[in-house]
Amino acid sequence: TLGHPVIMGRKTWESLGKPLPGRDNIVVTRNADYEAPGAAIATSLEAALALCAGEKIAFVIGGEKLFEESLPVAAGLVLTEIHRDFDGDTRFPEFDRTKWKAAQREAHTAADGMRFDFVMYERG
Numbered sequence: 562t563l564g565h566p567v568i569m570g571r572k573t574w575e576s577l578g579k580p581l582p583g584r585d586n587i588v589v590t591r592n593a594d595y596e597a598p599g600a601a602i603a604t605s606l607e608a609a610l611a612l613c614a615g616e617k618i619a620f621v622i623g624g625e626k627l628f629e630e631s632l633p634v635a636a637g638l639v640l641t642e643i644h645r646d647f648d649g650d651t652r653f654p655e656f657d658r659t660k661w662k663a664a665q666r667e668a669h670t671a672a673d674g675m676r677f678d679f680v681m682y683e684r685g
Contacts, residue, residue, distance in 0.1 A: 566619040568609045568631075571595065573623035587612055589627060606630045629654045637664075638682040645675050661685055 563583045571590040580586040580599035587609045588597045595602055603609035606627060613619040620639070621631040632654065638661065640653065662685035668678050 562620045562622065566613045566616055568603075568606070568613070568619060568621045568627065570624040570627050571597075574600065585612075610634075623651070625651045625654065632656055636684065638680075640680050640682065641677055642680055643675065643677045659685070 562581070566585040566587055567581055568587045568589060569577075571588055571592075574586070574588045574597055580597075586597070586600035587603055588595065588600045589603050589606060589609050591604060593602065593604050601612055603612055606621075610619065621627050621635075638656075661682040663680050664683045665681040666678050667680075668676070670676050
């Protein structure tokens with residue numbers, strides 16, 4: 562994501578605690594008066610994308626609602642697929658894999674033995 566705008570929801574912003582360096586940070590929140598030092602505020606995904614006008618690539622980095630909203634307009638997906646189940650309340654939404662093709666896949670194994678893949682999907 563370095564060098565490209567990153568779009569995130571308020572909860573994702575608050576979980577980071579500070580702007581991601583080397584990129585324009587955009588926080589999407591319904592509260593137009595929300596303050597996020599070091600980031601721009603947008604009240605919708607459309608407004609956030611308008612702030613990225615002129616950029617060839619922008620990344621949506623969470624949360625779940627923004628992932629769902631951005632799927633119809635996304636040109637590509639960059640996902641980490643972890644081969645283990647976790648408890649949690651946020652997941653990347655299900656998407657129609659018949660409309661996407663894995664253009665690149667890199668398999669990895671963490672020090673604790675957990676297997677995961679970095680996958681770049683393109684619309685198929």
